[in-house]
Amino acid sequence: MRRVREVTEEVARWVFEVHVEHLPNWQIAFTNPTAGPWKLVVGRNENGVPGEVHRFERESERPDLIIYSDQQQIVLIIEAKGAVEDLTRSKQTQKSVNVVAELTKILRSKRASHYWGKRADYTYLTAVLWGSESLTHPQKVHSVLATYDTACEEADLATPILGIESLREEGGDEIVCLGHTLAPTKAVRKGLTVAQALESLGLRG
């Protein structure tokens, strides 16, 4: 087995996708690799049959990943980068938040879709995902999450945002997913805290 040289954006996102695939209560609605037949947001109807909810225009801005949980009634829209610094470089934060805001609006309007329906009324959260070779310093995590929290509040999006770190520990080959938040006890919705949401995602902090 060959060894990953660097936990790139593609690797970081893929590791988390595989992680989600193995969770019992979460589904992937959209992923944005470089090419291929994957430019649709896909939901499932009452019988579990998948179908198109939204089709991105060729040149439109897209998030990197959308996942949802019917059990937790959450939709998570995720921006991914290879390194944590890239999430706040230049105008990236605003760009990412704009994408989340636009998509939240679109998905909230899909109540009539057989494949989305009640998910239009779920809690829509923003998450950022990055790759790392050693545990990201808490101060850096705090800075990035705080920057996004502020931008999300200004865009009328729910907060706090979630941080997901795909970490390859030094010398090892396994890459694990860790969860970060600035407000673990805050309620995402009635009866569910951020910490519980992270726990349902199988993310250890």
Next chain:
Amino acid sequence: MRVQKEIELWSDSFHEGNWACAQMGVVLEQTGGKHSVRYEHGFVPVHTFSADGWTAQVTVYGSYRAWADLPEVIDDLLRWGKPDVIAFDPIEENILFVVEETAATPTGNQALQRCERQLGAALAGIPFWYLLSEYGRHVDGGVRRDSIWPTVVAFKLTTEFRIPSLVLHYSDERNPEDYSSGTGVASLFQSLTRMLANHCQDMPTLHGLESSLQEQYQDMAEFLEGQWGNQIEHLPGADLLQDTNLHHEFAQLATGDTPDTHAYRNFIHWPTRAEWLASASKAPKSSALLKHDELSLRLESDIDERCYVWSGRTGSKPQKPEMVREWVNKQERMFEKNPVSPVARFDMSVEDFPLSPTGLLHVTTGRNICYLYDRWGDVLDAVEYCFPRLKGRLDRGEDAMPAIVYVSNSLKPGRLFGDPFTGQVAAYGVIFGKRDPKPRKLLAYFPHQVHSQALTRSGNRSNKGRVIMTEMTDLLLFHAGVAVDLKVGEAI
């Protein structure tokens, strides 16, 4: 005895590699084989394929450059651009097949941008499949059909390199960009699964694929039959497109056999000017330039006497005056950094670019991209006439050879070795005979670019555009008549 092979499936993204494996798994299970997947280190997909007497463990490595020990043969292939899937045997250190696939239908210049990957695989002797949508939805809401050029390139490369180089289409007019419509996806993965099975049983990888390949070449010919007339005035050998002998010959060529007949020799072979005029329904004529350029004027006037063109339909994409001014200034600064002998004088200003009705400036000179000459000597005569500084300095030893002149009017600096121009040079070079048995010489002319760009990065041999330009051109010609032979790397 059961044979087990370890195969690596390298891909641009994990999704593409995993998707390819899943498709091969479907084919295998339909014929009684088995397929399963597990994840190593929590994320690396390892697919197990098994059938009578053989097992293959296929590990998917997504995102080429993310891995520490990218195999050298794959690294070499990536210099021609990143294909989507590469199947590699790490013990034998050879590539079994390469797949390029696009979710959208490329139109205009986009259609040529991936052709360099077809060429790169052919040069390395690797079977190549290009899977793309025949019908695509355009931004204007209408449906567009795929360009003929990738398919023409595939036919030419099969002839020249005697390996499989194919274009397979999916989707149909009512279901544009739909992978589940059309025959391309199923046909592709049947072939790849067969190749994998052959390899795992130590048989030649193309064993038993002749009839599948013949069907695929027939599909390509049928696509050309229905589409070439929408793009060009005349396709040499178009009368052979429905000839089953031709499809059979291409399957034979692809598998390394000697064809029973030789229809393929007259298929998409761009003839002499006299032969072209005799076969084309109407003779091409020169037309006025949008923006004056001495050599472009000469090339256009040569259409009436010394060369021919395949289409006169190239449009103009005028640019904002402020951008033109900025680009001209940048070109001048680059030009002055690399003085040449005999002296060449920078002679371009924003006033040279005519105003379009919308207030933008035309950068297009002639409306043709390629000019096909019977004699390289006629091309060099035109060059020396327009740029006297080159008189006596060009190699005239191959004047009798046929030639292609490719013109790019691009003005924006830094794009010389980038899209879409390198893809165009690769595609048009292959299509019009740069690698024919009697090859055409190729001059690439950039009236608005300066030579410095071709010299300053001469140490960077891995640049994709430079690799392509070096392989496919005999001479680059820049503003003010400064020529560069990339194989030598010096200005003339």
